Amino acid sequence: MDFNGLFKSLGRRRFYLAFVLSSFLVFGHAFFNGSVFAAAFVPKVPVFPLSELKPGMQGEVVTVVKGLERVSFPAEVVSIIPSQNEPKSLILIRAKGPLVEKIGGIAAGMSGSPFFIGGKLVGAIGYGWEFSDHNLGLVTPIEEMTKALERSSGAEGVVKHGFYEGKNAPMIASGVSRRGAERISDDLKGRAEVLPFDLPQGGISVDYNAKLNPGDSVGVLLAWGDVTVGATGTLTALDDKGNFLAFAHPFLNRGDVSFPLTRSWVHEVIPSIRSPFKLGSPLSIVGVVSQDRPQAIAGRVGSFPYGVEVSVKFTDESGKSTSKRFQVVNDPFLMNRVLPGALLGLLDDLWGRVGEGTGYVSVKIEGKGFTEGFSRKNVYFSDNDIIGQIVNQEIMRLVSSLSLNRFKEIEPLGIHVELQVTRKPEIVYIEKLEIPNKDEVKKGQDLDVHVTLRNFRGEPEVKKLKLKVPEKATGLCEVVVRGGGIAEPSQVSLMSGWRAITSFDELLSEIKAEESNNQVIVELLYGFLLEEEEEGGMPLDENYELVSEMKKRRMEEGTLRVFDTNYYVEGLLRRTVTIQNIEGN
Numbered sequence: 001m002d003f004n005g006l007f008k009s010l011g012r013r014r015f016y017l018a019f020v021l022s023s024f025l026v027f028g029h030a031f032f033n034g035s036v037f038a039a040a041f042v043p044k045v046p047v048f049p050l051s052e053l054k055p056g057m058q059g060e061v062v063t064v065v066k067g068l069e070r071v072s073f074p075a076e077v078v079s080i081i082p083s084q085n086e087p088k089s090l091i092l093i094r095a096k097g098p099l100v101e102k103i104g105g106i107a108a109g110m111s112g113s114p115f116f117i118g119g120k121l122v123g124a125i126g127y128g129w130e131f132s133d134h135n136l137g138l139v140t141p142i143e144e145m146t147k148a149l150e151r152s153s154g155a156e157g158v159v160k161h162g163f164y165e166g167k168n169a170p171m172i173a174s175g176v177s178r179r180g181a182e183r184i185s186d187d188l189k190g191r192a193e194v195l196p197f198d199l200p201q202g203g204i205s206v207d208y209n210a211k212l213n214p215g216d217s218v219g220v221l222l223a224w225g226d227v228t229v230g231a232t233g234t235l236t237a238l239d240d241k242g243n244f245l246a247f248a249h250p251f252l253n254r255g256d257v258s259f260p261l262t263r264s265w266v267h268e269v270i271p272s273i274r275s276p277f278k279l280g281s282p283l284s285i286v287g288v289v290s291q292d293r294p295q296a297i298a299g300r301v302g303s304f305p306y307g308v309e310v311s312v313k314f315t316d317e318s319g320k321s322t323s324k325r326f327q328v329v330n331d332p333f334l335m336n337r338v339l340p341g342a343l344l345g346l347l348d349d350l351w352g353r354v355g356e357g358t359g360y361v362s363v364k365i366e367g368k369g370f371t372e373g374f375s376r377k378n379v380y381f382s383d384n385d386i387i388g389q390i391v392n393q394e395i396m397r398l399v400s401s402l403s404l405n406r407f408k409e410i411e412p413l414g415i416h417v418e419l420q421v422t423r424k425p426e427i428v429y430i431e432k433l434e435i436p437n438k439d440e441v442k443k444g445q446d447l448d449v450h451v452t453l454r455n456f457r458g459e460p461e462v463k464k465l466k467l468k469v470p471e472k473a474t475g476l477c478e479v480v481v482r483g484g485g486i487a488e489p490s491q492v493s494l495m496s497g498w499r500a501i502t503s504f505d506e507l508l509s510e511i512k513a514e515e516s517n518n519q520v521i522v523e524l525l526y527g528f529l530l531e532e533e534e535e536g537g538m539p540l541d542e543n544y545e546l547v548s549e550m551k552k553r554r555m556e557e558g559t560l561r562v563f564d565t566n567y568y569v570e571g572l573l574r575r576t577v578t579i580q581n582i583e584g585n
Helices: 003-013 017-027 098-103 142-149 178-188 333-351 386-403 505-513 526-536 547-557
Strands: 058-066 069-082 089-095 114-117 120-128 138-139 171-174 192-195 217-225 228-238 242-247 255-270 279-291 296-303 307-315 323-328 357-367 370-382 413-422 427-434 446-454 460-468 475-483 519-525 560-564 568-570 572-583
Touching: 058 307, 069 098, 069 142, 114 142, 114 228, 120 142, 138 568, 142 228, 142 242, 142 296, 142 413, 171 178, 171 279, 171 333, 178 333, 217 279, 217 333, 228 255, 228 279, 255 296, 255 323, 296 560, 307 333, 323 333, 323 526, 333 386, 333 413, 357 386, 370 386, 370 505, 370 568, 386 413, 386 505, 427 475, 446 475, 446 519, 460 519, 460 560, 475 568, 505 547, 547 560
Parallel strands: 171 192, 307 413, 427 568
Antiparallel strands: 058 069, 058 114, 069 089, 089 138, 114 120, 120 138, 171 228, 217 228, 217 255, 217 323, 228 242, 242 296, 255 279, 279 296, 307 323, 357 370, 357 413, 427 446, 446 460, 475 519, 475 572, 519 560
8 A cells, every 4th residue: 555545545545633633532542641650561472581582583673664564674683782780681683684684784774673482572672873874773671761751760760872873763854844853853952854744734643442453553642733743663563451662772862751652654664874764754643652751652552642732824915815824742842842843834835045134922821720711912023033933932941931830830831823925025124213302301201203204115104193291200211212122121020130030920920021123112211211211220128129110110100101113123212311300380
């Protein structure tokens, strides 16, 4: 069966994941939200004890090199290598036969391929060497691999193998640009390659009743849907309860995890001087990976993980809109390493270019225990990379602030992004600041403020507004007009140690108080506010305000005015005024 035909048949027989995740209670299937119960793992097949293994013994390795078909090739035990790290022992083998000669040796992606002697399971291929004899590999004994499900047995060990590495296939990224894949690779400190074809529209399907066997090609996902990020390996063993072992080395070595396990299709084994590798892609989600340990990955077939839902609506300068959806692993720390590259690569792909432009972005974050959600809009301009600037400075800053907040867990988390872009510099410049009555204003009176704005290569326009002079403002004061985010007030009370954010609601208030780039800020600075700006002084008052409190007070007293535009606002101007120390009428 060809790859595309198989995808179509899977799509007809199974529900897609986006629907399944919203309906799992109706269908009554077990969705996973924690660790698989730690218990003794007893493989369905008999085990060959490590203590009885001797150099020169002959066996066979079972794996997939094309499609879904399992094949085998002979291998000989060369030596048994003890280690002080996890795993405690490794078995050196030499692969042989015409199949191995054809594919160039033990390939990356064969990690987890079971090694049998006389029909008994010895362990699975876990490690090898680059730029070497690819017929040589290291097998992790099955006794070591079972520790991945026995968390109290020292499975927290750190992998320190030095000069050899896991035989996992390169991580793939589909639905993203090359620089998006490279960003994911950099953030994960590993290799990621752009998959040279698309996965089926609508996302990866879920197979509730998957039947797996040792040697089947499987994968682990970090993102799935219109963006897919994951790696391919091999299933080693199953027990009667549906628990499994695979890979024979860690994936990311993160301990307790909740990653989707997939059945994978192998397109080909790609020859390479560095190391041959399987080019594989996920077919359907069949279970959950709950343990990512030095000895193996482990989990359960038929249970499924929650994910963080991400939706993107992108509109280009022609007005064409495209919507995409995908999910990311429900791990806030890992999500913040996968999502930047996923969004960057997806938006690059949707726009079809990297470069200057203006972007109008809206971000909404919601989840359990956060029913009201959080929304924010902003405008950005960049002269070299508008997509990168929006992803880094706006979207991921908000996502990390909320998903990693120290007050409450937002789970399951939903992230929704709308972005409209144009190559045009949609900028408005602040050109002039005038105060016609600056020489005659008294306490309690209004300052007349005239601000001249000019659109990029447009005509000037004057905005007129008033600032209230409070009773306590006397002597030399300053009127400032600036673009939002330029010389924005800092959280002085936090930095000086007088205040701390003590609740989730306070955190939200401070995020909401942040200025947007499309705002024109007009303010009267007097007293300590003026001294702080000019001298960089710190407050000596333990009741000094947070920015949200200060902003609210100043809006109410009339010394701060904010108005929105449809442009990115550039510029800052200031003028001094002397307030007479007498009451105005």
